[in-house]
Amino acid sequence: xxxxxxxxxxxxxxxxxxxxxxxxxxxxxxxxxxxxxxxxxxxxxxxxxxxxxxxxxxxxxxxxxxxxxxxxxxxxxxxxxxxxxxxxxxxxxxxxxxxxxxxxxxxxxxxxxxxxxxxxxxxxxxxxxxxxxxxxxxxxxxxxxxxxxxxxxxxxxxxxxxxxxxxxxxxxxxxxxxxxxxxxxxxxxxxxxxxxxxxxxxxxxxxxxxxxxxxxxxxxxxxxxxxxxxxxxxxxxxxxxxxxxxxxxxxxxxxxxxxxxxxxxxxxxxxxxxxxxxxxxxxxxxxxxxxxxxxxxxxxxx
Amino acid sequence: xxxxxxxxxxxxxxxxxxxxxxxxxxxxxxxxxxxxxxxxxxxxxxxxxxxxxxxxxxxxxxxxxxxxxxxxxxxxxxxxxxxxxxxxxxxxxxxxxxxxxxxxxxxxxxxxxxxxxxxxxxxxxxxxxxxxxxxxxxxxxxxxxxxxxxxxxxxxxxxxxxxxxxxxxxxxxxxxxxxxxxxxxxxxxxxxxxxxxxxxxxxxxxxxxxxxxxxxxxxxxxxxxxxxx
Amino acid sequence: xxxxxxxxxxxxxxxxxxxxxxxxxxxxxxxxxxxxxxxxxxxxxxxxxxxxxxxxxxxxxxxxxxxxxxxxxxxxxxxxxxxxxxxxxxxxxxxxxxxxxxxxxxxxxxxxxxxxxxxxxxxxxxxxxxxxxxxxxxxxxxxxxxxxxxxxxxxxxxxxxxxxxxxxxxxxxxxxxxxxxxxxxxxxxxxxxxxxxxxxxxxxxxxxxxxxxx
Numbered sequence: 078x079x080x081x082x083x084x085x086x087x088x089x090x091x092x093x094x095x096x097x098x099x100x101x102x103x104x105x106x107x108x109x110x111x112x113x114x115x116x117x118x119x120x121x122x123x124x125x126x127x128x129x130x131x132x133x134x135x136x137x138x139x140x141x142x143x144x145x146x147x148x149x150x151x152x153x154x155x156x157x158x159x160x161x162x163x164x165x166x167x168x169x170x171x172x173x174x175x176x177x178x179x180x181x182x183x184x185x186x187x188x189x190x191x192x193x194x195x196x197x198x199x200x201x202x203x204x205x206x207x208x209x210x211x212x213x214x215x216x217x218x219x220x221x222x223x224x225x226x227x228x229x230x231x232x233x234x235x236x237x238x239x240x241x242x243x244x245x246x247x248x249x250x251x252x253x254x255x256x257x258x259x260x261x262x263x264x265x266x267x268x269x270x271x272x273x274x275x276x277x278x279x280x281x282x283x284x285x286x287x288x289x290x291x292x293x294x295x296x297x298x299x300x301x302x303x304x305x306x307x308x309x310x311x312x313x314x315x316x317x318x319x320x321x322x323x324x325x326x327x328x329x330x331x332x333x334x335x336x337x338x339x340x341x342x343x344x345x346x347x348x349x350x351x352x353x354x355x356x357x358x359x360x361x362x363x364x365x366x367x368x369x370x371x372x373x374x375x376x377x378x379x
Numbered sequence: 380x381x382x383x384x385x386x387x388x389x390x391x392x393x394x395x396x397x398x399x400x401x402x403x404x405x406x407x408x409x410x411x412x413x414x415x416x417x418x419x420x421x422x423x424x425x426x427x428x429x430x431x432x433x434x435x436x437x438x439x440x441x442x443x444x445x446x447x448x449x450x451x452x453x454x455x456x457x458x459x460x461x462x463x464x465x466x467x468x469x470x471x472x473x474x475x476x477x478x479x480x481x482x483x484x485x486x487x488x489x490x491x492x493x494x495x496x497x498x499x500x501x502x503x504x505x506x507x508x509x510x511x512x513x514x515x516x517x518x519x520x521x522x523x524x525x526x527x528x529x530x531x532x533x534x535x536x537x538x539x540x541x542x543x544x545x546x547x548x549x550x551x552x553x554x555x556x557x558x559x560x561x562x563x564x565x566x567x568x569x570x571x572x573x574x575x576x577x578x579x580x581x582x583x584x585x586x587x588x589x590x591x592x593x594x595x596x597x598x599x600x601x602x603x604x605x606x607x608x
Numbered sequence: 609x610x611x612x613x614x615x616x617x618x619x620x621x622x623x624x625x626x627x628x629x630x631x632x633x634x635x636x637x638x639x640x641x642x643x644x645x646x647x648x649x650x651x652x653x654x655x656x657x658x659x660x661x662x663x664x665x666x667x668x669x670x671x672x673x674x675x676x677x678x679x680x681x682x683x684x685x686x687x688x689x690x691x692x693x694x695x696x697x698x699x700x701x702x703x704x705x706x707x708x709x710x711x712x713x714x715x716x717x718x719x720x721x722x723x724x725x726x727x728x729x730x731x732x733x734x735x736x737x738x739x740x741x742x743x744x745x746x747x748x749x750x751x752x753x754x755x756x757x758x759x760x761x762x763x764x765x766x767x768x769x770x771x772x773x774x775x776x777x778x779x780x781x782x783x784x785x786x787x788x789x790x791x792x793x794x795x796x797x798x799x800x801x802x803x804x805x806x807x808x809x810x811x812x813x814x815x816x817x818x819x820x821x822x
Binding site for chain 2: 664667668669671672673675676679750751755757758761762765766772775778779782784787790794795798799802
Binding site: 124125151156157166275278358359362363365 | 786
């Protein structure tokens, strides 16, 4: 039955050939082959603000003639950092405090300049950080308005004094230096149960709203905090250090042109702008981060 | 990975994070609840469709369509819309939707494949339709029904690992946390535990099937006589 | 709904990439499973080893296998090969048993007749055994295809984005339209490929359509 064999073989070849041709259609984010040496691959973490910042970097760099390839929505820092080390990505927007703690769990600096200085020293040889921005997005322990009023708490110390709580946040918060271990060390906060939710996303917001958790880890630039009347507990012992937005880049790809563009962005970004852009992204019609990024760049004159 | 599996700390409750035995119990709980509910839906429905012969193509089409459903997507959708407080219910709905199609198909096929002469004899003896179904067709269809139950249970055990994405427990917790923390020993340990659980449950169910199915129906272990080349 | 209409091109290119991620492992897996299954159908000892081993592989949770691939293979973290090779493993695990059963179900009398007509073993395999085993084989391939298409969505959790991106991104941004679009497209894609496979099966087995019971 040579005819049968021929049919099967053709079908198989057609399928694979089909697949091969459609690969480029998927856009720059699909290439697995090594990218050209002059292209910068920009990555982002698994939360929307990171993608927004990555899109801002990408649009600005492309506008200045740099070739850019994007690999967005990779995962937690523990995941994408490996990508920086093995060359899968070259550039990613980062936050000074958390990056420092990732590199050195024992780091004690909390003030922005000190954190930045320590960070420069702690980075491996092939990676550097460029200028830091004034814009900050910190983790925070957040409770609902009802919980704040019922327990009469204004700071994390107050909360710790009330006894063990049910806490919600991303899975990595359980082990991060400024996560549960840090809260325990700085405030003696006991956790009766930890619910692994998402990275400051709708699941965590819902858990706080419905009372499934009493306190949660959210980000300070999240519009859901004001939208739902949540209360950000004060952090007098500085468990959460300064978190300035900063580009983390492979030294080999940091040409003068690239540095100029990224530093210009960092100079213009502020925490208020982050809040405003996050608000735009959270609107019901869910605009693309790429579009929001381009609009802001145009209005900021970059 | 072996260090993680043999570390006694992981087998007891530590710092608000439950250890392996609790996660195992949770995983079994999710599985059992879903399989029982799915059986209560699929077996009567499949028996009815198989017995009356109506809706056979519907069964085949539905089974195919449901096999294509991405479980993770469905779970996310349900968890977001129902809220975290109902995460367990969202998980159960997802698992039931995964377990029903194979059990429905298995029951339907089992009833359809019952020896028609036995059914005719039963009718000839004066049994009413419902008695024919319950006393003749179902016991004869038992091997296929139980086989489908085993398949469905294994699929549910494998899929229940995604419960960890929406704050629930189960053995998937180690896989998800291990992924977020890049702790491969925890992740691999979780994967091994899930696979081991699947094997153990499969053996237990196979044993139960051997006990329950009438000896007359046991398929002989035939060695195919190969034609000499 | 407007979100979906605004993002049709993006969804279409994600679908195409999704198919590429799912179907290459299918073809590779089939090519690997054929010889393995053939060995398992002829020799009892091979069957006893291969079929349970395949069953074991299939119970490994997909996410764990995807993540462990870079460690086992030494690939880059974000390489789509991680997803494709893991899916090939699952396909082989699923199809080895199917191939073994399908080949074992070829009636001994037909095989004997073919040999008597002068077919050598290899020729007999391609000319007689394989075509007769095709219906059962095709059923297995259909299951493997649908399963692969569904599993590719899990790859988004490690940054390899097919249609699963609509699921993870929709999750992060609380965008129901995106999540539903992702789920619907994955199901539609799977059913479409399944229908194509059914057609291919009908073309390849003309004798099954002539007379006889369904």
